[in-house]
Amino acid sequence: MCVRVCVDTGAVFACGDNKSGQCGLGNTTPQVLKPTRIRYSGAPIVKVGCGAEFSMILDCNGSLHSFGLPEYGQLGHNTDGKYFVTSTKLSYHFETVPKHIALFFEKSKEGHVTPVKDVVIVDFSCGNNHTVAIDSKKRAYSWGFGGFGRLGHAEQRDESVPRLIKYFDSQARGVRSVHCGATYSLAVNEHRALFLFGQTKRTGEANMYPKPVQDLSVIAADDTLIAWGVSPTYGELGTGEITKSSARPKEVTRMEGVLVTQVAMGYSHTLLLADDTDQPTRQKLDTMPTFTP
Known part of the structure; x- marks a missing residue:
């Protein structure tokens, strides 16, 4: 897995596992140990996302660019990149530099495919091997x-x-945010459902x-945090308990009254971003312990 850092100029840096070219450096050097600027010279980048490989x-113009392993079509370039090195050995054509995703389409119940024009992407989220964008x-x-x-198309086929x-x-017009896990996806519509x-x-x-998710239909989460999931054995849900599972939200x-603007979850840990310019949030944060690395 690689990690990226955006700076004020919209430049992107990467480091970590690069055996599939997922660091975007133009090569498949197995490990990139220091943050290195990716091989991209287009419009400034406003958001980055990482899948498994x-x-x-x-970019600021609403265009998506992808790189790395294309095995399941997750790069969006209409290919899984597979080819045979020998009659028995399979490999992939990795994308080692960012490549623009040029085509979006819709499919009717009858199977008719129509390109969707004038798509300007404003947000996206990556799972292990899939992406959802709005x-x-x-x-x-x-x-x-x-x-x-996990793609939400009422079927299990891969989409390239x-x-x-x-x-x-x-049925639920107006998606405002999307969030992907390893084997699932979440979406919030304009009515905050x-x-x-x-x-x-x-x-x-x-x-x-x-x-x-019916359990959340009566919960107002503007100034608190809601969590659920399977096997929170390391306390990553933040409820103060270590239980076998928590399927119910x-x-x-502890985060009541805190304006949480972003949540990111790994396999067994969680990071929360709070807006400390909000006065009630600031007062709440001042009462919490501070850990200095």
Whole structure:
């Protein structure tokens, strides 16, 4: 996995695992030990994202660029990059520098494919091997590995080109944010309803298309934090408990009154970004312990 840093000029730096070219340096050097500027000379970058072995960057003009492993179509370039080195050895054509994602499409129930024009991406999120993005018209697209329905198209096939999620185009118009896990995706619409598609547990039913998370329909989360998940054995949900699982959403009471602007989760830990310019948040943060590295 690689890590990227954006600076004020919109430049991007990368370091870490690069065996699939996911650091965007133009090579597949196995390890990049120091932050190195990627090989990109386009418009300033405003957001970066990391999958398991691929990366995604968004420029200020609303264009997405991807690089790394194309195995499941997660780069969005209409290919999985597979080729045979020998009759028995399979390999991939890695994208070692950022490549623009040029095509977005929608598919009818009858299977007719139509390009979607004038797509300006405003936000996106990467899972291990898939991506969900939203455009300036609040439409959602997904592509990559389709197992367990994590792409929201009511089927499990992989998509190698960004495909419009028809559910949001017809029944829940206006997607405002998206968030991807390893085997699932989350989307929040303009009415602040949360939708889940994919599978959050290792066993059990998978949501093949976006379904509302009913438990959150009566919870106002503007000034608190809601958490749930399977096997929070390291305390990553922040509820103060180490339990086997927490399938039902719970309020993280310690963060009540704190304006949390962003949440990022790894396999077993969580980072929260709070707006300390908000006076109630500032007062709350002043009462919390501070750890200096």
